[in-house]
Amino acid sequence: MAVLERPLIARPRILLVEDDAAVAGLTARFLQNHGIECHMAAGVAAAEQCLSREVVDLILLDLGLPDGDGLTMLRRQSSQIPVIVVTGRGDSVDRVVGLELGADDYVAKPFDYRELLARIHSVLRRAQRPLVPAGHVLRFDGLLLDASARVVFDRDGDAIRLTSAEFDLLYALVQAAGKVQSRDQLMNALHGRDAGPFDRAIDVHIGRLRRKLERDPSQPQLIQATRGVGYRLAASVSM
Structure with a gap:
């Protein structure tokens, strides 16, 4: 359509x-x-x-x-x-x-x-709304994130289709690369509110991101979970 x-x-x-x-x-x-x-x-x-x-x-x-x-x-x-x-x-x-x-x-x-x-x-x-000034490009694990254009390119240079929620979740993880972000922190990055006790939105978005970004989604290495806490981006980030 x-x-x-x-x-x-x-x-x-x-x-x-x-x-x-x-x-x-x-x-x-x-x-x-x-x-x-x-x-x-x-x-x-x-x-x-x-x-x-x-x-x-x-x-x-x-x-x-x-x-x-x-x-x-x-x-x-x-x-x-x-x-x-x-x-x-x-x-x-x-x-x-x-x-x-x-x-x-x-x-x-x-x-x-x-x-x-x-x-x-x-x-x-x-x-x-762009999150940052134009030209803010971040690289990690062979991927490229253009924060002003709100687009991510894969390891072959092709654009990856992300929803606005997926992009903002990834951007929050990239900004805090190496540090565990709790579900409340990630939910606040998306919706300005804490996660409820039965709210699976973050886990679902993480699953979609893994399928789109990981080299092997069945054994995720880029976006790692810390049980009972949250998630972290396990990669170094460069400008």
Whole structure:
């Protein structure tokens, strides 16, 4: 599916994919009152039609849709557009699968609108704002990370497709190379909050990074775990 180029954000535009008309209406009204433009779609087909003609900065995606599984849509979605998945309170498996497929964050129903707004702003900040001045390039283990362009190149010089969450997690590890970063520290780097006792988001993102960056993902050497604490980048970093 072709995705239109996104310009710089002025008034953020969100595609809200939600089949419950009452929930969609209340959510859209709240977000619009807080400076966010909302396009709405009640299912997969309508959402994909909207994406073919509209430029959006983020997708808020309910996983339970009448004409298909939201996870299927997420699997087809370009990582150029950040995605926050919406799940039922008890659907922990769907949350993990959503993160595995490249979602940047998730929120559980019934959600607090202020928390939803904070999650949206957090993801948009990561996706749109350079972390450092132009020209800040870091090298480690044969990889190259261009922090201003928010891109990582593999050992053959090809760009690696990372979600905004994956990039920020890797950047946090690179900045603290050799030092163990706790899950709370890493969660704060991503979302500005500590990890909850059952929050597997960091572990899922680490698993995706390992599959994309490690020489042998089955025996990870670059991103190492310290049991019960967190993760560290086991490589020297040079400019």
